[in-house]
Amino acid sequence: MEAGGNEISRLSEEVLASILSRTSPPDAGRCAAVSRAFLAAADSDVVWSCFLPRDLPRLAEGVLPHAPLSKKGLFRCLSDQPALLPGNLSMWLDKKTGAMCYMLSARSKHISWGETIDYWERIKLGSDEIQANNSFCEAAQLRGVWWLLIRGEIHSTMLSPNSKYAAYMVFKLADEFFNLDFPFQEASTSVGGIDDSTRQVCLQAYIEDGDAEDVMLPRKRADGWMEVELGEFYNGEGCDSEVSVCLKETEGGVWKTGLIVWGIEIRTKK
Template sequence: MAEAAVDACEIARLPEEIVSATLARAGPREACRAAAVSPAFRAAADSDAVWACFLPRDLPPIADGELPAAPPLSKKELFLRLSNSPVLLPNRLVSLWLDRETGAKCYMLSARQLYIVWSDTPRYWTWIPLTDSRFSEGAQLLDVCWLEIRGKIQSKMLSENSTYAAYLVYKIDTEFYGLDSPVQEASVSIGETKLTRRVCLQDYDDEDREIPENYRPMRPFVRFMTRRRNRQVVTPGENAQLPHKRTDGWMELELGEFFNEGGEDGEVSVDLTETKGGNWKKGLIVQGVEIRVKKSG
């Protein structure tokens, strides 16, 4: 007991600048823990000097009304706000949040921000209001035999030296067909590097498959159940990436990953297509494409 008191006393003697510099190198989670366990660390751990190191230097402009106008947020409050839930960018077609562990920038491109073939033809696609999303509308597939969805983002909008993954975020309507076979092709490209994989929008075997914690639901704890129809399970030989169910009621399908080295004014392209089988498809509801930091393991 006496030794602990002596240690705490010695810690309290450290200059706040040294404590701040140490915590700034440790990361957001460690700074929060330090503030919780040691009163001697609290002032430094909550300081703007520490949390400014965790915020990206090049945050994009945020849409009006997304952050409180007054009083101004501290650096810690701003980080916690941006890492807790997405905020909209000025065109309200893209959302942004920060990865809680690294401070890396993550985005979702709304369906309106994507290029969806035939989306402006009411016979094939329709635009529906979304009540469980930050975006006002999504794209619902009525009937097509040519599925093509593409998204792009400038690499300079992303955090440097970070590995990202891209996900299609969607639901399947109660009436659907053609989403399980033939499987789809997904690709992610940055610069001269392009990776392609086989994916399947529909998965019957494991609806409760777990997903990483670092995505940020647009509307938390909204549940949605889909009815199974035209059941056709993807065979193991097809080796297709399958979707996961999120806690916000949406599905997500990983389309690929990439490393953003930074320093280049390039473009990241994300594609999902099925144009070879000629099978008609129905029932896909697209919220957008999410690009977030890929967690190891």
Template structure:
């Protein structure tokens, strides 16, 4: 107890300087130690160190400042880490990782390059009620599946490992998302990575009773097509494909890969893609909100 009292006698400036070299979580914990620590832990000097150097890209009107502008650097950080804030074009949103302050983004479907995305026969745009973005892309029917996104590396936090995720839902009558599996690629600087992913989990029934839906018509000769209708295909472990996970916001996500953003003033781009163009199988029923880029947590 005496040791705690001695620590409480330290000058607030010294405590603030020490806490500024920790993390947002450590600063919040320190605020619970004593009233003296709380004043230092909540100071602007501490929380200014947790905000991104150089600030954020310009935000859309009303973002963060509602119902009133933040009264401190800590309040600003907490608002930015509570959920995505739209940028000025309202096609990209940003938030801060609560543990490290790293900048994270979601690129909306409108911000992505989708092959045939403006052809209603193949893709259509629908309103979204459970997203910060006003609309998403719904896959009607394609046999050439290609979605690409990119972001400037300078928009990301330096020396941070990121992961990219496709954020999506499926309609009740989706089909063709399990085979062939899709190929996800990420290019960042001189580093390129590719992996196999599947937007349909093995537990999904694809809308049928143990068989491929009748409207699942791959572009292959008729005898082989009949065989696949009788035997619904399950992606094998040998293909090493990763599967979707449920999010707390009601959407699904599938990790597309990870990359290290070293920064250092490089004005390069990070390119992300999800493609399946070799099988000729028709696909339908995917609703794309966008691609999320967030700090990769260890473990």
């Protein structure tokens, strides 16, 4: 591929950069191994400016290094780990598409009775948990309620257009917990007040054989937390609406305790 007479060597870096900017971040990385000409083009700001979102949100102070980053360096920084934003949010970029993904902290969400110490309390996370995720330092722990209602909202303009998203609640169970397995919780997502999906979930993930059909169960993450998918939606071009994510159980009339909520992640779904 490095022979002087090959066709690639005849193309200018500007032309190669224009070609690569129409691919994807992983494709640009693979093309960099083709030749020195592709390597130079694949590292250029022209290419990575196309992979970065047009309107990045304002980052919290101190998130980025003081030295200016190249466009490729900025993309890698924002795709390797979440960056804190003002307002109890964090954001990162999808490595494959560059789409913006978010986590809404427990403090940024509406939790019914969440400010009443008899029902919910704020707990500090360990330094290892904070460092592993570069995210929020606290979570909300359920002391006990008769009915559960957790809702998070984000404006669609903060998300990448023409992208399919899913919302996940990130949580743990305390050493003592009960009545989070039945009745099942109801999860829903809506865009502009119109429900995109509604489903049943089971946070306690203890279901008798034969009772798990059509019920979404949690899975354990690499960071030690659990997550359960609450719903999915499509963010179209020019969408200008509130996206709402809700988890509730308000009809069972049973006392529930032991849920630790870290946040709600909204990330792209293939």
